[in-house]
Amino acid sequence: MAFESLSEKLQGAFNQLRGRGKLNEKDVKDAMREVKLALLEADVNFKVVKDFINTVTERAIGESVMQSLTPGQQVIKIVSDELTNLMGKTQSKIEFSSKPPTVIMMAGLQGAGKTTTCGKLGSLLKKQGKRPLLIACDVYRPAAIQQLKVVGEKVGVPVFEMGSDVNPVKIAKAGLEHAIHFNNDVVIIDTAGRLHIDESLMQELIEMKEVVSPKEILLVLDAMTGQDAVNVAEHFNKQLEISGVILTKLDGDTRGGAALSVRAVMGKPIKYACIGEKLTDIEEFYPDRMASRILGMGDVMTLIEKAQENFDEEKAKKLEKKMKNQTFDFEDFLDQLEQLQNMGPIGDLLGMIPGMKNNKSLQGMEVNDKDLTRTKAIIQSMTKKERLDPDLINSSRKKRIAAGCGLHVSDVNRLLKQFEQTKKMMKQFGGMEKKMKRGGGMKFPFF
Amino acid sequence: MAFSFFNKLKEGLDKTRKGITDKIDDLFNNYGEIDDALFDELEEILIMADVGMSTTLKLIENLRTELKVRKVKEASEVKTVFKDVVEAMLRENNNEPFHVGDVPTIVMVIGVNGVGKTTSIGKIAHMVKAEGKSVLIAAADTFRAAAIDQLKVWGDRVGVHVIHQSEGSDPAAVIYDAIQSAKAKKIDVLICDTAGRLHNKVNLMNELAKVFRIIDREYPDAKREVLLVLDATTGQNAIQQAKVFNEAAQISGIVLTKLDGTAKGGVVMAINSALNIPVKLIGVGEGIDDLQLFDPHDFVEALFSSK
Structure with a gap:
């Protein structure tokens, strides 16, 4: 982290x-x-x-x-x-135009992650109920347009492109008209990576800005950037007047000082942070939470939000009932596992819990997401009947299950034992629930 | 040749030079005598150049010793001494320039996301091909969208065949295919692209280890060159990247890209000092020829010489 x-x-x-x-x-x-x-x-x-x-x-x-x-x-x-x-004290959000479409222009150095970020932002805005359109204006890097098309397809956001032989400013303009025609309320323009000192390429961005008059110009900045970060940001800002920053590759280790520097020197807010390789791995940037992450005080807020986002209210109610009635079965177990996996890598989640990051006993312990996948495989190798009634599982069934998931009988045994323990734990949890409610407790996927 | 190379390097490093040397010149001209303030300012300049705290302290210490040894009293002479000190540190490790001698050779290109691996591969292929060697490229970045297409464009540009499978396939399988093909066609140099991966992703580093096992098994007689591509704009994290990648795959050299920006390139000194991994190639532009052999002397000269 x-x-x-x-x-x-x-x-x-x-x-x-x-x-x-x-x-x-x-x-x-x-x-x-x-x-x-x-x-x-x-x-x-x-x-x-x-x-x-x-x-x-x-x-x-x-x-x-x-x-x-x-x-x-x-x-x-x-x-x-x-x-x-x-x-920066307050969280900054994207500003939407009162008269759509809202134009968002992305800019940055080569390799900062603009194209991927376009896809991520598109996906995020779509989730928030917008109808985004991506415009492919990187005509210089080989296959950049193709990349944006693939990314767009994966997140289900349309991509406008005119090939790589057309002037990017023209593409941007045509793309904007396309958006108006097809009722897209946000357009995200992917531009070619360029050095901040490359005057002719910077000029191109300035022209584009004049033509499409963007509501937001976001500088995509690699979190691993060194002392030069301020230089880069200042150059881009001087020429384009950027409205904010998207920080990428924050899932790498240690660094991120660039975030501090750019905010402090330019006074421009960091609006989003990209924290993983999946196209959903983008989150709004909360400065105060980031500060507490730096100090090792954990990031409980993000954890809670992640849990809520992936938490299915109805399933939860059913589960509660089952726990009370002691009819919790492997189907429910599987559900829980899936919800947990949706929240992201376990290691990242642990890091958000205060005290966990510096917990000596946890250091060196590899929290393996593969274990979860294995557990899932075992459950999926059971028949429906077995899942609903684990007591059915005798030694010949165990052998069959082990063969089905490619693991050993001992692995199956271990899971069955774990499951029993979980059930017991839930019994205790039932008792705890009353106390928790008094303290305004929250529900949480667990297994 | 030597001259044009020097100019090219100097051109590429122009920004770097402006960053570091203008300030250093200012500094040396402003002080008559050598005092602590001079060293403090020097420290600041080096840190601003991403040299990193520990390397900076080491360089300053070396400078102090050297100044004593040479009995330097004038601030104006400090610059010459400092050049020597920096170059000496760069030369500490045997910086053999990149060269494909024995064939067959397999060149693995690794690094984090967005440092310029694919572009560097295009340039390396071009460089090696110009030496009259036969070259094959393996597109083992099966993860990033359109990475294969990007490499294919470079393959066409350079005139080198690219072995690839579909996106999402097993990179080890692509490498396996490419090795078989290289053997059958008696190819001199096989260059392998890999997916950009952050070094702290354990499973991705394991995947890399798997690829190397395939090479051990299938191509044991090939000389191996493992190049880590680093972005010059990266700060101190570059050292960490080099460390972790070096554990997964014994790095034989570093390709330092994007030196044509305002990036200061100080990270080279940090890596050299901390890890004893030589820098072999530097990227100074987007053109197909903009990949140069790293030479400590030229590098330091270009870094310090005034226009």
Whole structure:
């Protein structure tokens, strides 16, 4: 998960402060040096780091902190506040034109992930009830248009293209007319990757902007970009006046300092973050949540939302009944597994739970999504009858099931045992439910 | 040839040079004597160039020692010394330039998403073919939409046959096919594209390991060249990428792409210092010829020389 090592480092720096009754100026400065190194190693822009450290140090050395009972905690809070400040306080959404279609133009360096992001954004907007159209204006990179067509088809969003022999500005214009004619209320224009210093190509974007007058110009930025990120963003902004940033490849490890830098230097919001290879792996960017991710405080909000999004209310009610009546069977088990898998890789989910990220016992433990797939395979190798009544499963049936899913009888046994335990657990859960309701508890897919 | 190469490199590195050297020149001209402020500023410049904290500290330390050894007192002389120090660090590892000597050779091209693997393959194929070798390309990026089409366009451009299957097929199977074909046709150099993968995706790295097992089994006599493609705009994460890919597949060299942007290229020093993996090729543009052999001296010269 992104920012992992940054949060680890910050935690390391603060462990020295935590639990100490009194801090002096030197303590704070030493800790700040660690913070500075951590931020620099995460590719946060040098100047941003300098300002950040100055602000935090100033606040941390102030009277109220030094005399507070838990100065270490206070300092962490200040760092957290300032990080959130740096990221921008409020979440920014896409602005839609009052008179559709809303035109969204994508721009960025080569390899930032524009084409894939077009598909992801299209899919997201479609889910929100829009009728997006993708326009293929990358006429330079071989097969870029083909790529957009494939991506569009996968997410069920139409793609407008005119081949690679037409001027991109003309394609954009024709695409917009096409959208008006076919009643598409959002158009997303994919453009060729270009260097921010390539004047003729930048000129092309400027012309395109004049012709289609976009509501949003989004800079697609690779989260792994180094110190140059600010440079790139500033160039694009100067020429095009971008309205926001989409951060890609945030599912890589450690870095993401570019996010901090660009926001801090340009004051342009980060609107979306792409966090995986699947075409659904795009999420709205919440600056405060990101700040807490950096500090290793987990991201419970995202986890809850993911759960809700993939949670089928009706199925849940049925399940509740079954749990009470103790008639929970393998069919339900399978349902639960599928819901869990829909939420994304287990490892990512765990990372969102506070404390899990730095949990020593979890480190080195490979959370394997394959195990889930195997479990599914075993259940799917059972007959309907067996699924509804697991007691039926005798040794000859076990052999058949093992052969069906390509695993061993011992694997089948293990699952059956697990299933029994789960059932028992559910019994206890039934009792807990009343308590949870009082605390405004939430329902959750589990298995 | 040597001259035109130097110019090309210099041209490509123009932005890089402007980034680093203008500032360094300013710096050296502003200080009469060597003091701590000079080193502090130098540190800042290197960090802004993505050299990374630890490599920067190391370089500065080397510079200090070297200044003492050479008994340098004038700030204006520091630049020459610094050039030497940087080059020395780049030369620490034996930076053999990329060269296909023995045949058959299999070149594996790996890296994260969007660094320019497919484009680099087109350029490498062109380069090797110009040396009079027969070349075959394997389109084993079966994951990204239209990656195969993109490679086919490059194949046509360079005049090299591309072995491919349909999108979504098993990359190991594509490599297997390509190896059989290369053997049958007695091809000198087989270049394999792979899907871009983030290095922290365990299953994707395992997939890569599988591909290498196929090569071990089916093509043991081929000389192996494993090139990691890195984007010069990438920051410190490049080191992590190199580390993890190196574990899955012994990297023999790095292709550093997109050096024609404003990217500072400092990441080269960090990688060299941290991992002892030589940089073999650099990409300085989008044209078919815009792939150059990496040469530490030319690189540092172009980096530091004023116009």
